[in-house]
Amino acid sequence: MNIMSIDVGTHLKAVRQMYGLSQRELAKRAGVTNGLISLIEQNRVSPSVSSLKKVLDGIPMALADFFTLDLAGKPEVFFPRAELADIGSGSVELRLVGGRLAKRSMSILHERYAPNADTGEEMLTHAGEEGGVIVKGTIELSVGGDTRLLGAGDAYYFKSSIPHRFRNPGREDCELVSASSPPTF
Amino acid sequence: MNIMSIDVGTHLKAVRQMYGLSQRELAKRAGVTNGLISLIEQNRVSPSVSSLKKVLDGIPMALADFFTLDLAGKPEVFFPRAELADIGSGSVELRLVGGRLAKRSMSILHERYAPNADTGEEMLTHAGEEGGVIVKGTIELSVGGDTRLLGAGDAYYFKSSIPHRFRNPGREDCELVSASSPPTF
């Protein structure tokens, strides 16, 4: 009963009807009452996660799928602006592949980090996924709690929503090729 | 407060700590009480979707990301060179980054073409887009009608539906890093 970025009620109703189920049918399968489903679909209550899970089990559909269905259904439309371009200090060089293209599904970058170059103490977080391969030198990559030193030929891949940071601890330049989707640049 | 397939409490705690927040800090940002977060993390309550959303907004993290984020065990983030799956054949070596990950939005490949290596006379066509950066050596890339010789530092980006072909005309290996979306491998 407040501002929800995703309209759970409408969403559930759409999913239920998509599967050709009545409130009572779904309720019976899910082990809840039809009244509850009615209230949820009207957004008159915000179900507990456990209840929503029970309901979705009756469809059946996973919680993750339920919440990502927006993205799957209408991907390009609802993507917020890519924030976070704080990487741009002088010691980091970023070369974007295909920057002139209007529509791209990825950002591919050729990156060069000078010795001691750092994306900053404040960890980076943004939408999507990113990965890359180290071409030359070494880079220290922190993702979530983990920190690892990667050398030429090593690689990485993670969800960009996890806080991350790049730092070059060596005495020579580090070079790598990265890709992120959806495009951050 | 019943059987949940995904352990929301433990999950939230892990996420919170990953962002370096205390229960009280997060509670303050999210506009809920620290007690609630404590109870949720102990799985002594199953939060309503709206509450969970408020809490995640304080991080900030989207609901979809929360349920999609698989931090079971250790999320595989780092991929040492030796662990990159080689899915190439013969004179072409294709090392896939994150091949074990269930859901990826991209395929990132470390590719090596031996002298005279060729993706074949029959042009490749498939869905999506692809791009890359040449790291070492030279490669002859044909896209549509155009053919071009690319050297270290050069790059490419095109729609994969356009017929294309890679060939190494030089006498030394050619190495490049590529990405394609949606994942081809």
Added chain:
DNA sequence: ACAAGATGATAAAGAAATTCAACAGATTCC
């Protein structure tokens, strides 16, 4: 036309969530 069954909505009672306020254990500071 009427009964029988299905649909979704709702009030009140019951169960579970959230908040409030207090607690004990660490750490820091003077």
Added chain:
DNA sequence: GGAATCTGTTGAATTTCTTTATCATCTTGT
């Protein structure tokens, strides 16, 4: 040595969710 401030936990009060039971509406079949 404390006082101040941080950490996470918890009992009781409050608010919200969930069920029970009932209602009105719409089909369907005879």
